[in-house]
Amino acid sequence: MEAAPTGQNGAATEAAATGQHATATEAATTERDAAATEAATTGRDATATEAAGDEREPGPELAPHLPLTAADLSAIRWRLDGATLREVVDDRQALRDLGERLDGPLADEADNIVKAGLLSVRAEVYRLLGELGMAAAASRLALAHAESAQDLQSQVIAQAELAHVLRLRGDYMEADRLFQRAVDAEVPAAVRSVVHENAGRSCFDQGRHMEALDHFARAVRLGAAEDTDLVERIGVCLEAVYIHVLRDGWGPYPRRSPEILTPLTGRPAADGGSGRAAEPARADASAETTAEHPEVRPRG
Numbered sequence: 001m002e003a004a005p006t007g008q009n010g011a012a013t014e015a016a017a018t019g020q021h022a023t024a025t026e027a028a029t030t031e032r033d034a035a036a037t038e039a040a041t042t043g044r045d046a047t048a049t050e051a052a053g054d055e056r057e058p059g060p061e062l063a064p065h066l067p068l069t070a071a072d073l074s075a076i077r078w079r080l081d082g083a084t085l086r087e088v089v090d091d092r093q094a095l096r097d098l099g100e101r102l103d104g105p106l107a108d109e110a111d112n113i114v115k116a117g118l119l120s121v122r123a124e125v126y127r128l129l130g131e132l133g134m135a136a137a138a139s140r141l142a143l144a145h146a147e148s149a150q151d152l153q154s155q156v157i158a159q160a161e162l163a164h165v166l167r168l169r170g171d172y173m174e175a176d177r178l179f180q181r182a183v184d185a186e187v188p189a190a191v192r193s194v195v196h197e198n199a200g201r202s203c204f205d206q207g208r209h210m211e212a213l214d215h216f217a218r219a220v221r222l223g224a225a226e227d228t229d230l231v232e233r234i235g236v237c238l239e240a241v242y243i244h245v246l247r248d249g250w251g252p253y254p255r256r257s258p259e260i261l262t263p264l265t266g267r268p269a270a271d272g273g274s275g276r277a278a279e280p281a282r283a284d285a286s287a288e289t290t291a292e293h294p295e296v297r298p299r300g
Contacts (some may be wrong), residue, residue: 048050066117067105072098076121078128082236085201086168089128099125112149116142116158123161127168135165153191158180160195168200175202180260193222193230200237209241210253217239 075094078087089095090105102122109115119142126135139162146154179199183192202214214235223230 002184014026018216020192024059048128066114066121068118068121069108072101076124076128080233082240084202085237085240087128092129095125095129099129111287112145113151113154114147115155116149116151118142118160120157123158123165127161127165132165132169136162136169137167139176141235152185153187156185156187156191156195160198164198167205172202172206176260180257184257190224193219196222197234198238199232204237206239207251208254209245209249212241213238214254221241 005114017072061183075098077094078090080086081088099122102118103123103256106115106118106122109118119138123135123138123142126132126138139158143158143162146158159178159182163182164173166172166178176199178197179202182195185192196215197221200212200219203209203215216237220231220234221244266271
């Protein structure tokens with residue numbers, strides 16, 4: 001089984017690795033192969049991951065809107081663990097050095113769109129280092145700057161990065177809502193392709209195998225036809241899904257967009273007069289109707 005090539009992240013690094021309009025009022029348009037630099041190892045039950053070389057060498061002209069060089073962006077290197085569909089970093093020090101180099105540009109930059117892009121890159125660095133609290137804070141701040149600029153694509157990139165962090169923290173309900181908002185937005189197909197791929201991994205974590213397959217299929221359809229790396233990487237994801245389908249079944253039926261976007265509120269106004277909103281109920285995939293059984297009950 002072959003592993004997909006190693007590479008850089010989806011939404012955040014893609015924003016940094018692509019051009020932006022000269023007036024700095026638009027977010028960077030992702031390149032067709034921005035998502036095609038991820039690494040994967042095959043087999044859900046594999047005990048180790050494999051790394052493969054990446055032929056892509058981003059040039060400095062690819063990121064004129066961000067004060068980052070090709071050498072800076074090349075520090076964001078990782079490979080995908082086929083057992084978990086999560087990124088594995090070998091050179092953590094290079095990421096830490098990049099995080100430190102972002103301090104100056106962030107302090108000096110005044111443009112909200114550029115600042116949102118830099119903060120999204122910083123969020124990605126923190127996420128790959130496993131510092132999820134810092135990653136969440138950086139991505140939320142990136143989203144705030146993107147909203148201040150009223151730039152849709154910058155917002156989508158920040159939302160996707162925040163959703164990625166929330167997925168790793170196990171907050172699947174909010175992660176899926178952010179992923180859904182991102183794929184519903186009027187942004188370039190390449191951006192939505194990346195978001196669908198990451199949303200599929202979130203569904204994979206939850207045992208929502210049919211929904212994961214739907215996201216992976218959309219990622220391929222929205223990607224460029226000649227993007228063979230994307231197809232290869234999705235193939236690894238599909239194999240991981242099918243391994244678990246054989247063991248655990250297909251899981252819940254796919255949700256529609258309104259179901260994902262509408263928060264579960266549990267008991268309305270059940271705050272006992274305290275003035276606090278009722279805590280949203282958490283989604284329980286084990287209590288949903290599936291393809292195999294009318295109802296799946298939690299294991300006792």
